[in-house]
Amino acid sequence: MDERQLRILRELGELGSVTAVAEALLVTPSAISQQLRLLQRAIPVPLTERQGRRLVLTDAGQALAGAAVEVETALARARGSVEEFVGRPDGEVSVAAFHSAGGSFFPLLLRALAGPGKPVPRLADEDVPQEEFPRLTREYDIVLAHRLDHAPPWPDTVTVTTLLREPLDVAMPKDHPLAEKRRVTPRDVADEPWITVHDGFPVMATIDAIAAAAGRRLHLAHRINEFAVVAEAVAAGGGIALMPRWTMRPHPALTLRPLSGVQARRTIDALYRPERTARKAVRTVLKELRNAARSIQVPQGHGAV
Numbered sequence: 241m242d243e244r245q246l247r248i249l250r251e252l253g254e255l256g257s258v259t260a261v262a263e264a265l266l267v268t269p270s271a272i273s274q275q276l277r278l279l280q281r282a283i284p285v286p287l288t289e290r291q292g293r294r295l296v297l298t299d300a301g302q303a304l305a306g307a308a309v310e311v312e313t314a315l316a317r318a319r320g321s322v323e324e325f326v327g328r329p330d331g332e333v334s335v336a337a338f339h340s341a342g343g344s345f346f347p348l349l350l351r352a353l354a355g356p357g358k359p360v361p362r363l364a365d366e367d368v369p370q371e372e373f374p375r376l377t378r379e380y381d382i383v384l385a386h387r388l389d390h391a392p393p394w395p396d397t398v399t400v401t402t403l404l405r406e407p408l409d410v411a412m413p414k415d416h417p418l419a420e421k422r423r424v425t426p427r428d429v430a431d432e433p434w435i436t437v438h439d440g441f442p443v444m445a446t447i448d449a450i451a452a453a454a455g456r457r458l459h460l461a462h463r464i465n466e467f468a469v470v471a472e473a474v475a476a477g478g479g480i481a482l483m484p485r486w487t488m489r490p491h492p493a494l495t496l497r498p499l500s501g502v503q504a505r506r507t508i509d510a511l512y513r514p515e516r517t518a519r520k521a522v523r524t525v526l527k528e529l530r531n532a533a534r535s536i537q538v539p540q541g542h543g544a545v
Contacts, residue, residue, distance in 0.1 A: 243315060245279040246308035248272055249287065253297045253305040331521040333359045335529075336366040336376055337384035340467045341508055344487040345384060345403075348532035349525070359521035367465055369440035373511060374398045381522050382529070383511040388442050389503055394511060401526060403533040404486065404508040408446060409496035411474050411483040418480075419495040426501050430454035433461035433479035435470050442506055443482050449502040486536050508533075 251261045258276075262269040280287055287301035297305060325331065337345060342365050353359055366376055366383070373385035377398050384403070387394070394400050410424050418424050418432075429450065437443045451458045461479045464470050467488050470481045475493035482504065483496060498504075510529055516522050 241279050241282050243311065245275050246304070246311055248275050249279060249297070249301060250305045250308040250312075252276070252288070252295065253302060256294045256296060258295060326519050329520050329524065330357055330359060331519060332362055333382065333519075333521050333525045334362040334364070334380040335382045335384070335525065336364045336380040338367050338386060339365055339465070340484055340487045341384040341386065343468070343489075344536050345529060345532050348535060349528055352528040352531065353525070359524050361525065370442050377511055377513050377516075381512060381516045381519075382525060384508060384529075385511050386442055386506045386508050388445050389505050389507060391442060391445065394509065397513075398511045399514045399517070401510040401512075401530070402507055403510055403529055404537060406487060406506055406508060406537075407485045407498065408443065408482045408504040408506060409485050410480055410499050411471065411491075411494050411496050412480045413475060413477060414493055414495050416480070416495070418497065421497060423498045423500045425499075426450045426453035429480060429499075430456050430458060433459050435462040435464055435473050435479045435481040436460055437465050438463050441465060446482060446502065446504050449504075450499070453501050 248261060248265070251264055252258070252272075255261050255264060258269045258272045262272045265272070276288065283300065283304070285300045286298050287304060288295050289298050290296075335346075335349070342363070346363050349361055349363075353361055364380065366373075366380075368376070370385070370387055370391065373383055374395050374397060376383045376385075385394075389405075410418075410429055412418055418428055421428065434447065436447050447458060447460070462473060464473060467483060471483065471488065471491045471494060473479070474481050474483075475491060482499075483494075484506065485496065487508070510526060512522070512526075517526070
C-alpha cells in the first residue's frame with residue numbers, strides 16, 4: 241500500500257462512489273478502481289462492499305481509512321519539516337578543498353558568512369588525486385577540486401561550477417639567473433632540479449609536458465604536495481617548481497615567471513551532487529565561493545611577480 245491508495249480509500253469512505261472520488265482527485269474512474277484493486281491485494285479482508293448503487297467501506301476499510309488520516313497528517317508534518325530544512329538560510333554546509341584552494345577560499349568564505357542568519361560552514365582539507373575528488377561529494381556538500389585544462393572532464397555524477405582558471409608559473413629564488421627573463425621556456429628550465437607533486441596529482445601532467453617540449457627527462461629532486469612547503473624549499477635553493485599564480489601568498493624570496501611553449505593552467509571547480517543545491521544554504525555558499533574567486537583573481541594584464 242502507498243499514500244495515494246490510502247488517500248483514495250479515505251475519499252471513498254466520504255464520497256461513496258468511484259466516480260465521485262475520480263472527480264475529486266482529477267483522475268479517471270478506471271484509475272481509481274485500479275488503485276483500489278492493488279490496495280485490496282495487500283489486505284487479507286475485504287475493504288469495500290456494495291450497498292445498492294453505493295460502494296461503501298467495510299469495518300476493515302473504515303479502520304484503514306482512519307489510519308490513512310494519521311498517515312497523511314504525519315506525511316504533511318514530514319514535508320513541512322523538509323521544506324523548512326531546505327528553505328533555511330542558516331543551515332550547516334560542509335565544504336572540502338585541496339590545500340592551496342582552502343588557504344585562499346576558506347578565510348574569504350568565513351568572513352562572508354559571519355553573523356546571524358547565514359549558512360554555517362563546516363570546512364575540511366582533502367588532498368587527493370584528481371580522480372578521487374568526485375567521490376568526496378558523498379561526504380561533503382561542496383568539494384573544491386582542481387584539474388588541468390587538458391585532463392578528462394569530471395564525471396556526469398557531479399555538477400560543476402568553475403571558480404578559477406589559474407595559470408601555473410615557474411617559481412625560483414629571486415637571485416636565480418632565469419629571474420631576469422620575463423617568460424621562460426621548457427628548454428630554459430629543463431636542466432634545473434625540480435620540486436614537484438607526487439604521481440597522480442594534476443600538476444604532474446604539466447611537468448611531463450615540459451619534459452616532452454624540451455626533449456629530455458627532468459630531474460625531479462623533491463616530491464612535495466603542499467605548495468607552502470614547496471615555496472620554502474624553492475627559497476632554500478632546493479630547485480624550481482610550478483606554483484599557482486593567485487591562490488598562493490607571494491613569498492618574499494621567490495619570483496614567479498610565466499611559462500611559454502606548454503599549456504600551464506589549472507581549473508579550480510566546485511563539485512557537488514545536484515540535489516544538494518535544493519537547500520538555500522548550499523546555494524548561498526556557492527554564491528560566496530564565486531564572489532571569493534573574483535576577489536582572488538588578479539585583473540587581466542597583471543603579470544606574475
